[in-house]
Amino acid sequence: MTGPGIAGSPTPRLFRDGDEESLLSLIGLAFSRWPAVELSVEPMDHLRWKLRRDAQPPSQHTVVEIDSCLVGAENTWEHVFKAKERRLRVFRTCDSCVHPDYRKRGIYQLAYDFTMKTIAPEMDVHLTASQVRAIIRVAERSGRRRPIANVMQVLVRRLALKTSFGERGLEGDWALSTALLRAGVYIAGSSLKLAHSRPWGAAKPGWTLVPTSRFDERIDTFFDDAASAFDFIGLRTMDYMNWRYGDIRAGDFRITTAEEGGRILGFSVLALSHGRAKIADLLALPGRLDVAASLLGDAIRYAHAARAASIDCWLPRRHPYRSLLRREGFLRTANRPHFFERIGGADEDVAFLDDPSAAIHFTLGDSDLV
Ligand SMILES: CC(C)(COP(=O)(O)OP(=O)(O)OC[C@H]1O[C@@H](n2cnc3c(N)ncnc32)[C@H](O)[C@@H]1OP(=O)(O)O)[C@@H](O)C(=O)NCCC(=O)NCCS
DSSP states (O other), X not given: OOOTTOOSOOEEEEOOTTOHHHHHHHHHXXXXXXXSSOOSSOHHHHHHHHHTTTSSSOOOOEEEEETTEEEEEEEEEEEEEEETTEEEEEEEEEEEEEOGGGTTSSHHHHHHHHIIIIIXXXXXXXXXXXXXXXXXHHHHTTSOOEEOSSOEEEEEEEOOSSOTTOSOOOTTHHHHHHHHHHHHHHHHHHHXXXXXXXXXXXXXXXXXXXXXXXXXXXXXXXXXXXXXXOSEEEOOOHHHHHHHTSOTTTOOEEEEEEEETTEEEEEEEEEEETTEEEEEEEEESTTOHHHHHHHHHHHHHHHHHTTOSEEEEEEESSOTTHHHXXXXXXXXXXXXXXXXXXXXXXXXXXXXXXXXXXXXXXXXXXXXXO
C-alpha cells in the first residue's frame, strides 16, 4: 500500500475502550451527516450509546489503524430475533467508513473480512441493507447473502407543503409525486370503504393512548403475545426497548402505549428529525388492527401538529398494517431491500425468509436510521 502520509500497513483490530474520540473524528470526516437522527445530546453520547460497551458482554466493533491512527471502522448492531421457534443473534454492520484520504485501497474490505472472521462467528445471521456500492460489492463476495423476499418498503404520507423546520423539503419528491398519481384512485376508493367501516357515532374504543418515556415489564408480556403473529421479529423486551427508545442518547422518541385495564394492547414510537416524522415502531396484539389504527392515527395527528413535512414508515411489502397505512394515505416511495446471510448453523432455520409472504415485522427502529 502506497500513498501520501501512509507509512505502515493497515491493521484491523477490535475496538477498545479509549478509541471513542478517534472513532468519532473518523466518523465526522467520513459522513456528511452523522448520526442520521437529530439529537439533543452530543454526538459522543450517541456514539457511546450505540457502541453498547456497557452491555454484558460488551458489543464488539472493528477498527483499522495505520501507525496507531484510525483510518477505518465498522460498528455492529446486534439484536436477538425470534425466527419461527428459534432465537437467533442477528447483527447488522453500521457506520462502515474509511478516512477520505485512504479510500479505494482495500481498507474497507480489510475491516469487513476482520468483522466476519472475528465478530460474526458469535452470531447467527448477518443482515445488510446498505445502498453504497462499495459496501454491496464487498458484502456480495461471500456469495451467500440472499434478499429477504418480503421486501422492505418506504411508505410516506405527506403532511405539509412546507416544513416549519426551515430545512429542505422532502427527499425523493419525484417518487412521491408519481406515487400520488398512481394512488389517487385507490385513496378515493378506500375513503369510501373507510366511511362505511367507521360510521358516525361508533362506540369509543375501550383502550386509552398513554404517553410514556420508558417501558415497564408489561411490555414483555405484550411482546410474547404480539410476536406470535410473526415468524421473524426482533425481540422487544423491556431492556431492549428502554435502550432503543427510552434513552435520550438514542434520540427524542415519542412513545405511546395503548392500554386497557392496565394491559398493553399495542405501542407506537415516533421520532421527529430534520423536519420529518418517522414511525420507528408500531406493534399491536395479533388481530388488533383497531388498536394499530388508533396508534397510527395518533402519530399522524402529532406529526401534523408538530408541522412535520411528512411522516415516514418502513414495513415489509406484506404486513398486516399495510392496509391501514394505505387508508391513511401512505404511499410507497422506494424499496429498501435487506439481505441476510446465515453464519454457521442450519440454513433451514432462516430459509423461510426466501418466501415473499413470510410474516416479518421489521420497522425503521430495527435499523440505525432513526
Ligand atoms: C464505503 C467506504 C467505507 C468504502 O471504503 P474503501 O476502503 O474505499 O473500500 P475498498 O477500497 O475496500 O473497496 C471495496 C470494493 O468497493 C469498490 N469501491 C470502492 N469505492 C467505490 C465507489 N465509490 N464506487 C464503486 N465501487 C467502489 C472497490 O473497487 C472494491 O471493489 P474491488 O475489490 O472489486 O475493486 C468508503 O467509501 C466510505 O467511508 N464512504 C463514506 C461513508 C459511507 O458512505 N459508508 C457507508 C455506510 S452504509
